[in-house]
Amino acid sequence: MADLQHLEDLVVQVRRDILRQVHAVNSGHPGGSLGCTEFFVALYQELMERKDDFNMDGIGEDLFFLSNGHISPVFYSVLARSGYFPVEELKTFRHIDSRLQGHPTTHEGLPGIRVASGSLGQGISVSIGAAEAKKLNKDNHIVYTLCGDGELQEGQNWEAIMYAAGNKVDNLIVSIDLNGQQIDGATQNVLPLGNVKEKFEAFGWDVLEIKEGNNLSAVLEGMKKAKAKTGNGKPVCVLLHTVMGNGVDFMMHTHAWHGKAPNDEQLEKALSQNPETLGDY
Amino acid sequence: MKKYTDSGKKDTRSGFGAGLTELGKTNENVVALCADLTGSLKMDEFKENHPERFYQVGIAEANMMGMAAGMTIGGKIPFTGTFANFSTGRVYDQIRQSIAYSGKNVKICASHAGVTLGEDGATHQILEDLGLMKMLPGMTVINTCDYNQTKAATLAVAEHQGPMYLRFGRPKVANFTPENQNFEIGKAVHLQEGTDVTLVATGHLVWEALQAAEKLHEEGISAEVINIHTIKPLDNKAILDSVVKTGCIVTAEEHNYLGGLGESVSRVLAKNAPTPQEFVATQDTFGESGTPEQLMEKYGLNANAIIKAAKKVISRK
Numbered sequence: 001m002a003d004l005q006h007l008e009d010l011v012v013q014v015r016r017d018i019l020r021q022v023h024a025v026n027s028g029h030p031g032g033s034l035g036c037t038e039f040f041v042a043l044y045q046e047l048m049e050r051k052d053d054f055n056m057d058g059i060g061e062d063l064f065f066l067s068n069g070h071i072s073p074v075f076y077s078v079l080a081r082s083g084y085f086p087v088e089e090l091k092t093f094r095h096i097d098s099r100l101q102g103h104p105t106t107h108e109g110l111p112g113i114r115v116a117s118g119s120l121g122q123g124i125s126v127s128i129g130a131a132e133a134k135k136l137n138k139d140n141h142i143v144y145t146l147c148g149d150g151e152l153q154e155g156q157n158w159e160a161i162m163y164a165a166g167n168k169v170d171n172l173i174v175s176i177d178l179n180g181q182q183i184d185g186a187t188q189n190v191l192p193l194g195n196v197k198e199k200f201e202a203f204g205w206d207v208l209e210i211k212e213g214n215n216l217s218a219v220l221e222g223m224k225k226a227k228a229k230t231g232n233g234k235p236v237c238v239l240l241h242t243v244m245g246n247g248v249d250f251m252m253h254t255h256a257w258h259g260k261a262p263n264d265e266q267l268e269k270a271l272s273q274n275p276e277t278l279g280d281y
Numbered sequence: 282m283k284k285y286t287d288s289g290k291k292d293t294r295s296g297f298g299a300g301l302t303e304l305g306k307t308n309e310n311v312v313a314l315c316a317d318l319t320g321s322l323k324m325d326e327f328k329e330n331h332p333e334r335f336y337q338v339g340i341a342e343a344n345m346m347g348m349a350a351g352m353t354i355g356g357k358i359p360f361t362g363t364f365a366n367f368s369t370g371r372v373y374d375q376i377r378q379s380i381a382y383s384g385k386n387v388k389i390c391a392s393h394a395g396v397t398l399g400e401d402g403a404t405h406q407i408l409e410d411l412g413l414m415k416m417l418p419g420m421t422v423i424n425t426c427d428y429n430q431t432k433a434a435t436l437a438v439a440e441h442q443g444p445m446y447l448r449f450g451r452p453k454v455a456n457f458t459p460e461n462q463n464f465e466i467g468k469a470v471h472l473q474e475g476t477d478v479t480l481v482a483t484g485h486l487v488w489e490a491l492q493a494a495e496k497l498h499e500e501g502i503s504a505e506v507i508n509i510h511t512i513k514p515l516d517n518k519a520i521l522d523s524v525v526k527t528g529c530i531v532t533a534e535e536h537n538y539l540g541g542l543g544e545s546v547s548r549v550l551a552k553n554a555p556t557p558q559e560f561v562a563t564q565d566t567f568g569e570s571g572t573p574e575q576l577m578e579k580y581g582l583n584a585n586a587i588i589k590a591a592k593k594v595i596s597r598k
Contacts, residue, residue: 129351
């Protein structure tokens with residue numbers, strides 16, 4: 001395993017990248033991005049078996065699909081800092097002519113991204129397709145995906161969840177970012193999800209929880225357990241309990257920063273809580 | 282005048298099934314997904330021969346489209362099968378984001394298009410699908426005219442990289458194009474030379490256009506007939522070369538006149554060579570229950586309607 005301190009430093013640096021990206025264009029989604037930073041760092045730095053050269057087909061390596069595409073700032077930062085494209089390119093986030101579109105896309109050929117996302121609810125389906133293709137190719141690797149919790153309100157998810165269990169797609173790990181917030185407020189108030197764990201289990205999935213989704217060690221440990229559950233005839237669901245806006249005190253525990261950028265003063269305050277570790281772009 | 286003969290009525294969906302069966306044997310990357318309509322789409326033989334490459338997704342079309350997009354990421358060539366209504370309108374956003382915008386090599390195969398679906402009625406008779414699909418950047422849109430052409434098109438789309446919409450139907454229609462024909466995506470087929478009017482048709486209305494041309498010939502009117510199997514990209518040159526000779530044009534399709542072949546043709550003409558045009562198509566209406574023949578008569582989608590439109594457009598020259 002990589003040095004834990006290095007990974008912790010990367011988490012903080014990614015938080016800075018997220019804040020600086022959205023601040024620069026005064027748009028984007030910092031809240032969910034900050035909440036999933038530890039997950040992305042764990043996934044790309046430790047868990048996934050990845051090839052050095054990006055290939056769209058992704059044969060012979062683990063794959064990741066981001067379903068809740070609005071948290072692109074964390075995705076872009078971790079991809080860049082994992083070698084997929086120059087970290088400098090984060091400067092172009094949401095700018096015209098950029099490969100870093102507001103929501104991720106393959107359209108401009110950004111290495112590391114294999115499907116567009118942003119319109120919610122489609123990621124599990126795409127991941128199932130990729131997982132089934134891996135089985136056909138006798139490619140013994142795992143397909144990971146991340147969905148927002150509010151995103152589960154989209155009906156397509158439940159079509160996919162039913163399919164994956166019914167067809168034993170067991171090379172698939174779907175993580176749900178359970179932060180309890182969506183644009184209009186608490187998920188509980190907008191449209192309650194009920195017991196997500198029981199729902200996945202009732203659909204025939206193996207479910208495990210990571211209670212401390214913003215504790216890097218806990219995420220690493222939980223995701224390794226999830227990995228160990230693959231190949232047993234059931235798809236695997238990870239309930240990742242996170243705090244929206246994690247790492248910036250005034251952004252935490254609220255939906256207010258779901259899709260809002262900090263102003264100059266707020267940025268400074270947020271960055272002061274996350275001092276530079278590995279170098280800003 | 283060239284004569285065309287019907288070698289025996291066959292459904293175009295069976296042409297798709299035959300093409301898919303052949304692809305199963307010749308292209309190991311081809312996979313098929315179906316949303317509980319295996320028999321209707323004639324996918325049974327593929328399913329029987331290659332159970333490992335056939336995916337029954339249930340009545341869940343959105344998931345099917347997403348899965349198809351995902352399978353391309355493993356290098357597969359997915360063919361999705363369901364009715365045209367559920368292949369397009371129901372899953373427009375899934376096609377838009379996961380397939381078209383993502384540039385995925387998915388073949389959306391749609392049966393039971395248009396009013397000739399018949400007795401099931403308007404809920405299942407989509408007349409807007411060509412428009413929906415042609416508006417998507419990067420989407421190729423194909424509508425075949427008979428069994429042989431549908432089979433050839435199915436083989437051709439597997440070889441062509443990129444998202445494709447392949448539309449065919451349920452009723453048995455005249456099978457008049459050659460067996461084992463070469464199918465060139467984006468290339469119109471000239472069926473009849475003529476000088477007085479151009480008849481441009483797609484789908485099973487191509488046969489109706491040929492019948493109309495014969496009758497017009499008997500009345501001393503020379504009609505040029507062009508089979509447009511690819512709505513997008515449209516063979517602009519074939520259309521423009523023809524109207525230079527004839528000076529007027531009739532478009533014929535089993536689709537709403539808004540958004541279909543006729544509208545694409547009118548854009549080409551408006552930009553390059555403004556020409557009188559008449560539209561044989563449904564007139565911004567939903568369909569209803571009935572036999573295919575009754576519905577084609579009621580909605581003006583047959584040779585008689587084409588003849589009437591041809592005479593009208595000639596008078597407007």
